[in-house]
Amino acid sequence: MNATHEKLREEFDAYVAEDKKIEPKDWMPDGYRKTLIRQISQHAHSEVVGMLPESNWITRAPSLQRKAILLAKVQDEAGHGLYLYSAAETLGVDRADLIADLLSGKARYSSIFNYPTLTWADMGAIGWLVDGAAIMNQVPLCRCSYGPYARAMTRVCREESFHQRQGYSIMMELMKGTEDQKAMAQDSLNRWWWPSLMMFGPSDKHSTHSSQNMKWNIKRFSNDELRQRMVDMTVPQAELIGLKIPDSDLKWNNETGHYDFGEIDWEEFNNVLSGNGPCNKERLEARNKAHDDGAWVREAASAYAEKKSKK
Amino acid sequence: MSDKKNNWPLWEVFIRSRQGLGHKHVGSLHAADAEMAIGNARDVYTRRQEGVSIWVIPSDAITASAPEDSEALYDPANDKIYRHPTFYVLPDEVNHM
Ligand SMILES: [Fe+2]
Numbered sequence: 001m002n003a004t005h006e007k008l009r010e011e012f013d014a015y016v017a018e019d020k021k022i023e024p025k026d027w028m029p030d031g032y033r034k035t036l037i038r039q040i041s042q043h044a045h046s047e048v049v050g051m052l053p054e055s056n057w058i059t060r061a062p063s064l065q066r067k068a069i070l071l072a073k074v075q076d077e078a079g080h081g082l083y084l085y086s087a088a089e090t091l092g093v094d095r096a097d098l099i100a101d102l103l104s105g106k107a108r109y110s111s112i113f114n115y116p117t118l119t120w121a122d123m124g125a126i127g128w129l130v131d132g133a134a135i136m137n138q139v140p141l142c143r144c145s146y147g148p149y150a151r152a153m154t155r156v157c158r159e160e161s162f163h164q165r166q167g168y169s170i171m172m173e174l175m176k177g178t179e180d181q182k183a184m185a186q187d188s189l190n191r192w193w194w195p196s197l198m199m200f201g202p203s204d205k206h207s208t209h210s211s212q213n214m215k216w217n218i219k220r221f222s223n224d225e226l227r228q229r230m231v232d233m234t235v236p237q238a239e240l241i242g243l244k245i246p247d248s249d250l251k252w253n254n255e256t257g258h259y260d261f262g263e264i265d266w267e268e269f270n271n272v273l274s275g276n277g278p279c280n281k282e283r284l285e286a287r288n289k290a291h292d293d294g295a296w297v298r299e300a301a302s303a304y305a306e307k308k309s310k311k
Numbered sequence: 312m313s314d315k316k317n318n319w320p321l322w323e324v325f326i327r328s329r330q331g332l333g334h335k336h337v338g339s340l341h342a343a344d345a346e347m348a349i350g351n352a353r354d355v356y357t358r359r360q361e362g363v364s365i366w367v368i369p370s371d372a373i374t375a376s377a378p379e380d381s382e383a384l385y386d387p388a389n390d391k392i393y394r395h396p397t398f399y400v401l402p403d404e405v406n407h408m
């Protein structure tokens with residue numbers, strides 16, 4: 001690292017510390033660029049893979065309206081993927097390379113999508129909890145130091161709130177239904193609760209990227225802080241409709257003003273993260289199949305565009 | 312535009328949110344041609360009535376000023392405060408000027 005580089009780096013850090021924004025053509029440290037590419041592309045992949053567990057239920061939605069809603073939500077997620085790939089591309093990477101990394105299994109996406117969607121109630125739990133956790137993570141990113149990422153997140157967050165509300169309304173409706181429907185909703189919460197809390201990532205004690213990302217204003221709150229917020233927000237929502245959070249250690253703590261909750265099964269977390277979750281293989285296969293099956297469409301569109309441009 | 316990967320060209324998307332306002336940059340997308348870029352922009356950026364008109368422009372057709380030039384470009388305006396109406400202190404009796 002030479003002297004000018006050192007100086008640029010110092011100026012950059014000071015500039016970002018003042019909560020100012022960085023735009024694509026501005027000088028930035030390599031580490032900043034790499035971190036953003038990794039985070040934004042992982043985020044984009046999560047939006048794309050996240051469509052799979054839900055698309056599983058589009059054809060089996062219980063009413064035409066629910067089907068239209070689910071379809072609209074899944075379409076939003078495709079859009080989120082696109083906003084994010086675009087933001088990543090402003091950092092000088094090629095979307096085709098990012099997608100190739102997803103398809104080969106080299107790139108990561110959110111582990112939550114490696115769990116199966118067994119019943120219709122899972123559409124409720126996913127919207128309520130998974131999109132809920134995503135919102136919790138994403139709202140602070142609207143103020144992230146990198147302009148294109150912050151702007152993409154602002155768009156995403158504006159759309160996410162419908163996702164969470166439609167999910168909760170599915171749960172609400174089921175909890176007003178028959179004993180079987182109530183049991184289905186409860187079972188779904190039982191399966192999705194812990195994986196949703198895992199979405200905030202490893203505990204602060206073991207999080208590797210956190211402190212530098214905090215300095216760079218890519219991250220504003222720690223994993224454990226956001227997780228606590230999620231618990232505090234969700235428990236009353238569950239109680240309101242008669243659902244029971246599957247955690248025997250959960251109780252309100254008057255002193256802290258927060259809920260105490262049980263320990264996450266980090267072994268399961270690491271297991272799913274390293275590719276051994278219930279659906280890791282299935283998800284990647286589905287993505288690869290969709291990509292391969294769509295190849296002729298992409299080729300045809302290119303050929304048509306070329307032919308037209310020659311006229 | 313790497314043909315090998317069959318990566319469609321990149322387009323910048325500008326949306327007029329309603330009549331009377333200018334087009335504003337909203338993001339970018341890949342498409343094989345302009346027509347498809349408009350179609351994709353419609354699907355991605357106007358699902359909730361965010362726009363009444365779309366422009367798409369090939370990203371590589373845009374020439375942008377460089378951040379290094381900002382001093383030369385924008386600093387000369389710094390000391391010309393007389394270009395702003397507030398520079399002129401007028402008696403209170405002079406209304407609406
Ligand atoms: Fe999303």
Ligand SMILES: [Fe+2]
Binds near residue numbers: 077131134160163
């Ligand atoms: Fe969502």
